[in-house]
Amino acid sequence: MTTTRTYYRNATVNGRKIFYREAGDPAAPTILLLHGLPTSSQMFRDLMPALADRFHLVAPDYVGFGHSDAPSRDAFAYTFDNLAAHVAGLTDVLGLESYILYMQDYGGPIGFRLFTQRPARVKGFIIQNANAYLEGVGEAPKKALLPLWENRTAETEKAARAFVSLEGTKFHWLVGAKDPEAINPDNWILDQALLDRPGTQDYQVDLLENYKTNIALYPEWQAALRAHRPKTLIVWGKNDPFFVPPGARAYLNDLPDAKLVWLDAGHFVLDENVAQVATEIRAAFATQITAASPA
Numbered sequence: 001m002t003t004t005r006t007y008y009r010n011a012t013v014n015g016r017k018i019f020y021r022e023a024g025d026p027a028a029p030t031i032l033l034l035h036g037l038p039t040s041s042q043m044f045r046d047l048m049p050a051l052a053d054r055f056h057l058v059a060p061d062y063v064g065f066g067h068s069d070a071p072s073r074d075a076f077a078y079t080f081d082n083l084a085a086h087v088a089g090l091t092d093v094l095g096l097e098s099y100i101l102y103m104q105d106y107g108g109p110i111g112f113r114l115f116t117q118r119p120a121r122v123k124g125f126i127i128q129n130a131n132a133y134l135e136g137v138g139e140a141p142k143k144a145l146l147p148l149w150e151n152r153t154a155e156t157e158k159a160a161r162a163f164v165s166l167e168g169t170k171f172h173w174l175v176g177a178k179d180p181e182a183i184n185p186d187n188w189i190l191d192q193a194l195l196d197r198p199g200t201q202d203y204q205v206d207l208l209e210n211y212k213t214n215i216a217l218y219p220e221w222q223a224a225l226r227a228h229r230p231k232t233l234i235v236w237g238k239n240d241p242f243f244v245p246p247g248a249r250a251y252l253n254d255l256p257d258a259k260l261v262w263l264d265a266g267h268f269v270l271d272e273n274v275a276q277v278a279t280e281i282r283a284a285f286a287t288q289i290t291a292a293s294p295a
Contacts, residue, residue, distance in 0.1 A: 004052040006045070008067075013089035016076075019067035020060040020090065021045075024052035029123065029288040030096055031281075033059035034087070036105020036130070036267075037204070038169045039191050040066025043104070047270055050278040055285075058099075060090050062110070064203055066194065078203040079210045080106075084113035091121075100285060102126040105243070105267065106207075109214040112221040119224060124231040124285060127251065128277075129243045129267055132221045136247015138240070148205075149212040160208040164201050166192045176239025176266020183271045225254040232258035233284040235277050237265035259284060 006023040021041050031051065033044045041059035048057045061068040062083045063076060076082070087110055091099070098121050103111040108130030115122045131137060144159035162168050170188040174180050195201060232255050236248040251258055261280055263269045270277060 024056040030099040034107025073203040100124040103130040133250035
């Protein structure tokens with residue numbers, strides 16, 4: 001029986017507890033929802049029930065995020081390679097042999113790693129303010145992160161630490177919103193409570209430094225897009241200062257059949273636009289829904 005209820009579950013991957021939200025019928029097409037910084041799978045809390053009558057939805061928290069294990073940086077290497085390896089491990093534990101990837105922010109470099117390693121499993125993309133092109137990197141992250149990438153010191157860490165301060169977290173959620181009063185303050189209050197755990201901001205800076213490895217992989221990801229041409233829906237908050245509109249348009253050079261939908265939003269879009277995003281996903285992946293329906 002189909003239900004729109006969301007379940008809150010845990011799995012063990014490489015000895016670590018990985019928390020994930022799950023909704024919908026496992027026999028339906030799976031959407032693997034990959035969250036960004038500074039949040040967790042909670043960013044998908046409204047989207048999942050809106051799609052669960054037609055899709056199987058799995059939204060994990062990465063190691064160090066949300067309700068997943070958050071080992072110290074001495075016990076775990078906080079790199080995008082390592083985060084992606086644990087997401088890949090979760091898909092193996094859950095037996096997910098194919099999925100559509102919904103990627104936002106950090107979800108991009110994690111999802112693209114899954115794609116380049118196992119392209120046959122990826123049946124499509126939903127790209128929401130997740131970057132794979134140099135022209136998509138805004139001046140704000142360049143100013144904050146380039147000095148850190150060139151030479152990590154206490155001084156160059158300051159801007160990165162501001163990203164995961166309460167002021168920075170709140171800014172991530174509110175920037176570019178059409179109506180700031182429509183954005184749930186639980187977003188940044190709950191996110192910050194986790195970011196303020198002892199040692200957490202230290203490994204978050206490790207990840208912000210490691211983000212330079214993603215930039216280096218952009219050509220590989222772009223080549224994979226051209227080679228495999230996955231069905232792609234791009235839903236982009238056009239007021240995002242971090243991943244700017246040219247980054248959304250750049251996908252169309254490698255994926256000319258992709259659909260690009262502009263949203264009057266910023267880095268996060270779902271609080272104000274969940275109904276439109278759900279409608280676009282249903283329309284874009286209607287053939288997968290039909291193929292999975294019983295005869």
